[in-house]
Amino acid sequence: MISTATPTKPKQKKAIEMRICEGKKSMFQVFVLPIPKFAIILCLTLIFPPPAASLKSAVNVWPKPRLVSWPRPLAKFLSANFTIDSSYHQHLTPAINRYLGLVRTEHYHPLITPFVIVSASAPPLQTLSINVIDLAVPLQHVANETYSLSISEAGETAYLTAETAWGAMRGLETFSQLVWGNPPAVPVGLYIWDAPLFAHRGIMLDTSRNYYRVEDILRTIEAMSANKLNVFHWHITDSHSFPLMVPSEPELAAKGSYGPDMIYSPSDVAKIVQFGMEHGVRVLPEIDSPGHTGSWAEAYPEIVACANMFWLPGSNGADQLAAEPGTGHLNPLNQKTYEVLKNVIRDASNMFTETFYHGGADEIIPGCWKADPTIRSFLSNGGTLSQLLEKFINSTLPYIISLNRTVVYWEDVLLNDVVKVDSSFLPREHTILQTWNNGSNNTKKIVEAGYRTIVSSSEFYYLDCGHRDFLGNDSRYDPQTTGQDSKEGASWCDPFKTWQTIYNYDITFGLSEDEAKLVIGGEVALWSEQADPTVLDGRLWPRTSAMAETLWSGNRNEAGRKRSGEATDRLNEWRYRMVSRGVKAEPIQPLWCIRNPGMCNAVQSF
């Protein structure tokens, strides 16, 4: 069964006459008009009525701005001396310099020739003038990202007004995406007002299972900024490796990393944080604990239960020691655990300026703690696993808060069936819960409990899913007959999340208006069992762009209908622009589909 989300009339292929007008279809073409221009515009309008999609192709900003007014398809060139004016700001000024270089040199040629009249008589654009209302607002949660952009036909100056430096960066990105061609042109008679629907829009990247170089992280942050995302949630450590050099606990990385060339030094971190600032992207560190800490045992075996054991011993799933290989949970009963962990937390809060700190607290597997004799003794004396977790949270959360941090945990800490804490241990003003299980149901549970939440539903936002299970020697792949319904080797979060899966998801689905206010935003997640730098860009992009638009301006048109049909063409174009900027985003359709808008759509067929 296939039915259209937004029934769009499939366009027949462009008529021959129109293609003559377009010239070589792989070539970019602008109409440089002599006066009298209106006569020629009229002629064009009569002979080649530009379809609506093409009309908008010169305002193909991703994510789509909230409000775009561009009544006539007019554009003009940037002056050869085009510049951007603004007051000095430590982070905005480098961004301005970057964007100035980009708009002067990018020369992006849209895949669909824009039906835009580039006026040679209009004065070229000399200046983009930026006015920031409050340059002192720091980059932090709910920093105002509103901006407006105005480019008149007659004036030599365009105006970008923003509440903060970070909003100005969003406006600069919009401006850069408006510029195309060589010489660079920009639409005129244009007004944009823009602001995000959700304050928290991020990517979670796991750098423990496989290592990513600093350059990979920087490239990712740059691409995030281009998609108006603002939080790089860095899942730095896990059971597999501990790649963060913590100054007061250097042995953790020295022994727990994958090797001396696979460690993030404090100067690496400073570089990444600084780079984030200059791109309006917060760098939110996660030091997952007490689970997911096998790698800590390389330096401190005494504080880690069940480290370096086979993850699934015996013949019964109840013996499981970890959600997946490898094993290791910090031991909440060992005081040394807190000495080490607090050193890590303190150093992390020094290295990362970000006011959110992610403590993890996901996937406590009973079998792991039970493998430790002191814990077994505690349990046999009437203690419970949840009491162990409460002891752990109570020994660390207040310390994190004392460092002026808001703590983010995965939802498990409150919602796990077996090992969880009472909500009294999690002060609502200082705690945010990130949801990943059970779709909108758990989002609702969290906000009903009064907590703010970040949505990372594994059913919609987990970018690693769909590659099936990574376990070796797995006989589920043995059958010689299979089929579309095959479950053999399915991983827990199959299937693959397409850009449309992501684009169509409403993260406040099923919530009341008040409940929805507690949803601060969303993050796609890339866990790295089957990912590393070789495939990073293609796993992230353009699927993450789909979330970026829904969290910025939604996924519905003015009539309230899903706009994924129209978005397909725009995302294709944006994907190619990202590729031209050095991000190896995967293609979502044949180039033929992009050249023939609407022709690759699904329609009601049964």
Next chain:
Amino acid sequence: MISTATPTKPKQKKAIEMRICEGKKSMFQVFVLPIPKFAIILCLTLIFPPPAASLKSAVNVWPKPRLVSWPRPLAKFLSANFTIDSSYHQHLTPAINRYLGLVRTEHYHPLITPFVIVSASAPPLQTLSINVIDLAVPLQHVANETYSLSISEAGETAYLTAETAWGAMRGLETFSQLVWGNPPAVPVGLYIWDAPLFAHRGIMLDTSRNYYRVEDILRTIEAMSANKLNVFHWHITDSHSFPLMVPSEPELAAKGSYGPDMIYSPSDVAKIVQFGMEHGVRVLPEIDSPGHTGSWAEAYPEIVACANMFWLPGSNGADQLAAEPGTGHLNPLNQKTYEVLKNVIRDASNMFTETFYHGGADEIIPGCWKADPTIRSFLSNGGTLSQLLEKFINSTLPYIISLNRTVVYWEDVLLNDVVKVDSSFLPREHTILQTWNNGSNNTKKIVEAGYRTIVSSSEFYYLDCGHRDFLGNDSRYDPQTTGQDSKEGASWCDPFKTWQTIYNYDITFGLSEDEAKLVIGGEVALWSEQADPTVLDGRLWPRTSAMAETLWSGNRNEAGRKRSGEATDRLNEWRYRMVSRGVKAEPIQPLWCIRNPGMCNAVQSF
């Protein structure tokens, strides 16, 4: 339910003492022995009994050779003046030069420190001496690829003997994979005998839906050679674009390609064919017809039915005009069709030296032909769709055969439910059918009908599957609740084919011994709806390596049991080596799993 294919005892992590011996786990280490070496080997054996997997890690050749004898873990260095001797051969000599550079400069460091004794007292290896029995054998189907390789401890010369130049290339690849470290070392006391189980081992790449640069194709051929694959099946043209410059029909590419920078010129083709020769890889062209020819209509609209129409008009699937967007079938009733097509076939047979020619003949969609008035008239006068296809085959197949070509068609031409030809139109000595539907069932149907077959089961060998459907504006992605069983947006060939899916597939499953002889080999296929150069390597590798080993030496150990457990560790290592050679193969596991062999395996758990 998880159970092991080959129950392997999961190894506990290496003991502390052993790790001391290993040194820094990220570092490569060899033991350079002074005499008396036997005492020290004994010591090592007593103190650090090397596990079997590690013992073999210096003979980690992928695909695994048929016979490896290496009784003792000894190695020695290559001389700084190491060279390779052979008689001159137009294609082998360039290969030798390439491999000589590779073994001298690769300096690959295995991820698992090999337990190998590198003897400093043994004379370094000066020469690899190649003896080819018959240098005149051309690169073609069933060219003998057998080789043997012998590297003694005492001698200064190693010996590679092969039946043909192509077998010598296989042996050179094996030799290159045996070399590791800096200075380069190679195992000694080693004898390998090797030959493929199947003669035809390939990759099909679709360069019509999205374009690949010549350099992408060359890199792919080089990686194929490293995996001992020997057929690059080039699905050059389709409905989306016609990127092949055919000298006698230049308009096809001039108008039907994606643009002047996305055309394969005759010199591009010559370069690719030549490159293939120097890598022992045949370049097999496919000009798909009569279906999948929409792009031909840009030059010759009169010979193409239903071109440039919306693929799924109306509300009924019966109106479908193509298997997917876009549309277009050559019209078998128009004589001009054959004029153009024969020009294409003749030019292709001039450009491609390969003696197989792939004619396509898949996915005839009745609705497309029925959209043409002349065909409708033919049908209303009692003609059938199958008669149309028979006319098409009968008007082209004899011509292809007259050019001394063996014709390959997709299975549809014989097995399609609706549009197919009688087997009398397909002479068995000149026709090979490539199977892609219905798993082993269709393989059996084809060989039962007496045809040779190439296996490309979409359930096992289609590398594009698992990314779900690529159609735009698809409301199947709308639901706000989903789950592991979600069918929304599933493409016809979901799910993703993992390396284990591919590795475990037996392409002669269910066949008698005689029937199995008609299975000449297999090909993985990458259709490019959602692939292009940005993601090519990760889509192909290392999953294609999995097929490469099963078709070369099988997927079972000496005891006849599936060896996917042991293969996991070897494939991890080989994947990293491919990456170090510039192929961006995707990771199949966390690096932790590779460093801890067996620890990421599945085991019997319920």
